[in-house]
Amino acid sequence: MYYLLLGWIVRVTNSIVKEEIKNISDTCLNVVYIFDADEIATENKSIVDKLCKEADVPGFRKGKIPSNIILSKFADGIKKQLDSNIINKTLNALNSKTEWNVVSIVDIKREDIDGGIVCTLTLDVIPEFALSDYKSLSIDPINVVVEEHEIQNEVRNTLRRYAKYEVVKRKSKIGDFVKLNYTGRFDDGSIVADIKSIPSIYGTQTNTWEEAGNATIPGVRAIIDGIVKVKAGEKKTVFQQFETNFEIVELAGKTVSYDLEIIEVRELILPELTDDMLQTLGVKSQDELYEKSKLLLTNHKTSQARFGQREKLVIKLIESIDVKIPESAINQEATNLMNEFVDRKVRSGTRPQDITKNSQAIFNSFKPVAAQRVKIGAILDKIAKDEKIEPLQGDIENMIWQDVYTRKLDVNKYIVELRKNNDKIVDLRRRTLRGKTLDHLMHMLCKDLKLENDMNHEN
16 A cells, blocks of 8 residues: 555644545545635735735735735635645645655645635655665676777778769669669559658659668668669669558558669769878878777767666666556656657658647557656656755756757757746756766766776876
């Protein structure tokens, strides 16, 4: 049983309140608070006194408005403010007595009785839970290896910025660049590009360039592979079978045929590593270019490996700690994820109305991820409290810049938006705290990170 009768008399903000807390389910409870007549009178007086000082009423000087005028002109507003104060006091009292995390208010009932008020809240909550011995978790250290062929490819990619592209009459080979038109069609002959929510790269393209056979670039695999061994003027059809879990719902599990028209083939000609080219690249020798390329690859691989470590730590925390999550919390997080998805689509040119017809399927696809996000958020919040972690101003500023970079925002507009919306500030602080807590755990549990930290202090 998570929820117990806590007693009838508690003291909340210098007022006497009767309370009863009962569980409806593991993640839902009823909270009944009885505010007596004296407390309601005191609360009403506080609201009226404030309005007397701050309200603007024609014919009266500010701060000199009689209370009877305030009671007459602002009766509805006073009642709404009283109800709001009662709900806030109810929630504050609950938070002072338990570690339940209120997710949402499902229902509010207010009943006047003998000059007082009975306030009944139905709340969805994340109940108290015990942390496992998270300090005993371990994460394997990373072992970054950079292969010779990877370094050579990095050097090649650096030189490609200064390459020439010469037209050739032969058939294309892997690494050549092919200019082409293509149109995608479903099995029934309908054109993919007619569905506006599908990015154009998967529909129809005109005079586009693709690198033949490049296994790492995004796009339609059948097209990239299909433009190997083709010549200008040729036409051919290729078929792409999209996976059932493909991120674009309209294409998932579908087979699309692409009619290709080859316009031109160009060969990539890399520059020679002359002294002038080395100087252009900012190095003195081929060996220095090699070492610089190796360092860039090492840093990139290390960053990727660190991200992998964080994901493994998150999974271990989720698997080792039992947290009951209300459905409303999962739905809210899924809604947030969907809003972010729609925002990205709209910024990339998709019309919102073209997304709505698949909105339920998109929403449902986000729910498993949402459930994990809510659970790890609750775990990290509790660990932060256990470890006495607090976000500093610099941490919050770093999170703002991270938002600006990842979401391609205007920093000045974003800061103005934050100042106007307290909920967004609360969310920003919460995300900052959770990120800082996860970083703290990484340094605590990852042996190689602790070694790096020790070496940095020595230096």
